[in-house]
Amino acid sequence: MINQARICAEFARQAAIESPSYQEKLMAEYLKERFSALGASLQEDRAGSQIGSQSNNLIFRLAGTKVGAPLMLSVHMDTVGPTAGLVPVLEDGVFRSQGDTILGADDKSGIAEIIEALEVIREEQIPHVPLEIVVTVCEEVGMLGAKHLDFSLLEARRGLALDTTGAEHAIHRAPAAKRIQVEITGKAAHAGVAPENGISAIVIGAKAIAAMHLGRIDAETTANIGRLKAGQAVNIIPQHLSLEGEVRSHNPEKLTKHVAQIVACLEREVNKADIMVEGQKIEASLKVKVFDDYPAMHVPLHADILQLVQQAALTAQVPLQVKAAGGGSDANIFNAHGIETVIIGTGMNKVHSVEEEVKVADLVKIARLLVEVIRAA
Numbered sequence: 001m002i003n004q005a006r007i008c009a010e011f012a013r014q015a016a017i018e019s020p021s022y023q024e025k026l027m028a029e030y031l032k033e034r035f036s037a038l039g040a041s042l043q044e045d046r047a048g049s050q051i052g053s054q055s056n057n058l059i060f061r062l063a064g065t066k067v068g069a070p071l072m073l074s075v076h077m078d079t080v081g082p083t084a085g086l087v088p089v090l091e092d093g094v095f096r097s098q099g100d101t102i103l104g105a106d107d108k109s110g111i112a113e114i115i116e117a118l119e120v121i122r123e124e125q126i127p128h129v130p131l132e133i134v135v136t137v138c139e140e141v142g143m144l145g146a147k148h149l150d151f152s153l154l155e156a157r158r159g160l161a162l163d164t165t166g167a168e169h170a171i172h173r174a175p176a177a178k179r180i181q182v183e184i185t186g187k188a189a190h191a192g193v194a195p196e197n198g199i200s201a202i203v204i205g206a207k208a209i210a211a212m213h214l215g216r217i218d219a220e221t222t223a224n225i226g227r228l229k230a231g232q233a234v235n236i237i238p239q240h241l242s243l244e245g246e247v248r249s250h251n252p253e254k255l256t257k258h259v260a261q262i263v264a265c266l267e268r269e270v271n272k273a274d275i276m277v278e279g280q281k282i283e284a285s286l287k288v289k290v291f292d293d294y295p296a297m298h299v300p301l302h303a304d305i306l307q308l309v310q311q312a313a314l315t316a317q318v319p320l321q322v323k324a325a326g327g328g329s330d331a332n333i334f335n336a337h338g339i340e341t342v343i344i345g346t347g348m349n350k351v352h353s354v355e356e357e358v359k360v361a362d363l364v365k366i367a368r369l370l371v372e373v374i375r376a377a
């Protein structure tokens with residue numbers, strides 16, 4: 001049923017089109033042509049100009065050939081780097097790069113699987129409900145495309161996102177994340193001549209970080225300080241420190257609680273750092289910005305879309321394990337907009353590295369699963 005040579009050629013063509021985030025123009029042009037050849041119509045939103053990308057999000061539609069609720073399939077067209085000079089190599093049934101770039105199986109394996117499934121649907125004239133294929137831009141830089149997607153263009157209230165590693169699981173839960181941006185201001189002074197007149201922003205930050213609960217906090221919560229910037233010279237007491245971190249949790253109360261713990265550590269150390277210089281009190285100060293990075297997703301185990309995928313997996317004889325994930329993706333955004341979306345693995349592995357790979361057998365397997373999902377939807 002699945003044409004292995006065709007899906008391999010499709011994947012290789014796409015992988016060879018470099019499309020790092022923000023520079024998706026050539027990939028978008030290719031996809032417009034490719035989906036048009038499959039009989040799909042195109043709608044674009046205006047996300048590109050809003051986020052500074054070369055392309056908008058693309059929505060391809062295939063009219064239903066049977067009555068039923070529309071189904072969304074989602075993928076992203078951008079990749080991480082490095083991509084310069086990317087050449088996909090197929091050896092012993094596995095696609096890899098030449099070793100000095102990523103491969104881009106994240107997420108082009110998913111796009112190739114959708115295209116192959118649509119080829120089969122057409123060849124075998126399999127009746128299907130209306131299909132909405134959403135291809136986003138700038139997923140890899142904070143789901144910017146999905147966050148700016150014009151959701152009024154979508155009718156589907158259920159969907160699949162093809163965008164995770166492996167080819168044996170469906171993800172129904174993912175955490176929410178909050179970002180924390182911090183500016184600590186102390187007081188600059190000559191470190192050798194008058195250190196007692198200075199307040200080191202680095203020392204305040206270091207003490208605060210040492211008291212924070214970071215790393216894995218529990219099974220559903222993690223926290224990290226990932227960026228730190230400070231200092232001008234070794235003989236100057238540093239006046240400014242900026243740091244940036246995140247907390248992720250499947251549980252909204254824990255998310256709030258652990259952000260508060262981090263902020264409390266900062267406040268405590270900043271408040272303790274005052275000094276007196278010539279009878280005058282000099283105080284350190286703190287600015288904290290907390291913002292929502294992405295919302296949690298939680299598709300209940302009894303949800304229709306999950307039942308549909310599991311049933312299709314049985315038919316296609318693809319063992320599929322339902323589980324939770326630790327990261328956010330476009331699917332978090334779709335779920336928050338009322339499109340109940342489950343993520344499935346595309347076969348991509350070792351992603352975001354030059355060792356990224358995808359097995360041909362997995363491309364075929366997931367394309368087959370998609371055919372059965374579309375048939376049963």
Ligand SMILES: [Zn+2]
Binds near residue numbers: 076106107139163164
């Ligand atoms: Zn991805």
